Amino acid sequence: MKKNVNSIAASAAPSSPAAFADVAVASIPMHARPLVTVDVVIWTVLPRPHATGFELQVLLVRRPALEGEPFPHAWALPGGFVNIDQDESLLACAVRKLQDKTGLQTHHLEQLGSWGNAHRDPRGWSATHVYMALIPAPEAVDASAQWHTLAQVADTPLAFDHRELLDAALSRLRSKVEYTSLPAFLLPEPFTLPQLQQVYEAVLGRELDKSAFRKRMLDSDFLQESGPIEGTGPRKPMSYHIRNRTHPTIFPRTFRASEGGG
Amino acid sequence: MKKNVNSIAASAAPSSPAAFADVAVASIPMHARPLVTVDVVIWTVLPRPHATGFELQVLLVRRPALEGEPFPHAWALPGGFVNIDQDESLLACAVRKLQDKTGLQTHHLEQLGSWGNAHRDPRGWSATHVYMALIPAPEAVDASAQWHTLAQVADTPLAFDHRELLDAALSRLRSKVEYTSLPAFLLPEPFTLPQLQQVYEAVLGRELDKSAFRKRMLDSDFLQESGPIEGTGPRKPMSYHIRNRTHPTIFPRTFRASEGGG
DNA sequence: ATAATAGTGTCTTTGAGACAATATTGA
């Protein structure tokens, strides 16, 4: 006869003291619980130095070098343990970490997924909940944090499995950029269509056709005109605001649909 | 001065005994850890009784009615606590639960995301990692489990926040069905194109154009002919196998791209 | 032959890609 999955725990041999919950309830597992953390992949774009266009950047923090801390001094994604006394939910925990590092509150934040196994943290079985944030570059970031380009991060060892988490975030970002207005969340408003196209190109790592790009953006009606603005050349471009910041717009096709790509 | 997020835990007031990890490490949080569970949304299709076509079904299990168990006797998604002695990873835990309930091992299983907050489980702060499986209807399922149609589940109270998890899974499933070959994983092989179209229609809840459907399926080349087979009418339809079961095929456009939909 | 299901062909539509042409404005 099969056991009910919810009581398997109770039949396992206790491997550590049982009294680690505030309330003793029969159905709570007797064995040790995983470590639970939240990590946030924070993206922005910064102007490319000595050149035109933008460059995609990710925010990393230095791991502390204290006794017992794994990966001392290594670069890592901002994150840390869920504090069940302080954090009402996983999302609230991610919002708190974003706020801690960037001072920003109300920007695009979505969950990427969770990674959990016995080996990713030397301190024990650990599960992390990964969120991805898209923000306009803030004036300053926390002293422990620093923006990194993809080229820089490729040359940098990262703590834990954060390389894998970052790769997954980049993959998700690029995939969504093919058919949504997400990159608009990386720019301060108002912005121009040439700027927005440069952001798309920075994220995708390839150039886009100007005419097709403008048709897509304007036809989908997610932008609101905000008057001419100073551009990078003599002719003043139109500037735009995002009509609805709560959700990105979904376009009916991907770029380069004919070449396939997920 | 801002605290490092990874040591916030150490500065919080301990609310329960500290010695609940096998190894005492300075950087491990002193407060209680969340409960960690895995839930699996298992989808299949079954022939519609007294009618043509298929109906989408989700597998639910009865909650135990033991002392201290929340939501006694309610229907719930299959799942339970992660056992760090038994489960190497979250995915392995989901595979185990799928195997327990259906006897199936090697089918499409993807992570949906995680849900965690202070209130979803009366036993304490809890985070669940939700997976979604697509399987051909098995001969039999575990005695505690039962298939439910969407109509049935709409009339059924579900344990915890499982209604929300199920809604998210349905939403993800429908969204992916618009542009991938995922529904093929719901049928036993070999199957016919009319059958596959009926599955698409069952999941999407609307009819599709036969000609456009067949063009899409055959042009994308993810099916391999497997000889004529007995169909539901006098003319014998061609049957097909899936060329590559490891990944669904991604189509270049969604169905009804012009109507937008996410 | 007929009915019922399986499968194909043709025309239209939508929206992207290529790329040329036009518009604006400071120097």
Next chain:
DNA sequence: TCAATATTGTCTCAAAGACACTATTAT
């Protein structure tokens, strides 16, 4: 006027939608 950027227009193409048409086979 010229250079540099911004914006628009035209033609092509891929793939979906509508819907009519042909093919196969048990009765």
